[in-house]
Amino acid sequence: MTKRDPMIHVRISEELKGILEREARESGRSLNAEVVHRIESSLNPLLAEPGKAEIDINKALILAKAILAEDERRRLGYDENEAQMIALWRDLSPRNKELLLSLFTSSLLSPDS
Missing domain, CATH: 1.10.1220 (Arc Repressor Mutant)
Incomplete structure (x- = not known):
């Protein structure tokens, strides 16, 4: 000024x-x-505040992600548990997805299940 x-x-x-x-x-x-x-x-x-802008943007992104997830859940007919599992799956790294799939596969093929 x-x-x-x-x-x-x-x-x-x-x-x-x-x-x-x-x-x-x-x-x-x-x-x-x-x-x-x-x-x-x-x-x-x-x-x-410079940091506050970043926090506000992060909050907006989280809110937008939640709104989109809820919209997708309704559109595809998922129940809340299915929607949570899909959201968790999407956040996994490729390696963790591979490990989880192998765990599920071995568990499903096990005669004790």
Whole structure:
């Protein structure tokens, strides 16, 4: 920001001003920079904190994956247990899939089953 950026004047309570001053000190910002940061953050959550944006994106991906899985489960007529098994299977490495298949196969072919 420069001295030429537009200015606005705002009335706030003493309590709110105290909170903003404390937060500014803790974050190493001036009071003005803290207020601008908080306004920008509220208008664009991705600017709030670099790490927070990554967390929000990860949450969105997890939610999208869950929605797609539920949609697929309904479309294909799987019950909840089948859907969980399919989701777990998809997350396995190729090697672990191979090991699990051999375990199932040997278990199914065993005369004790």
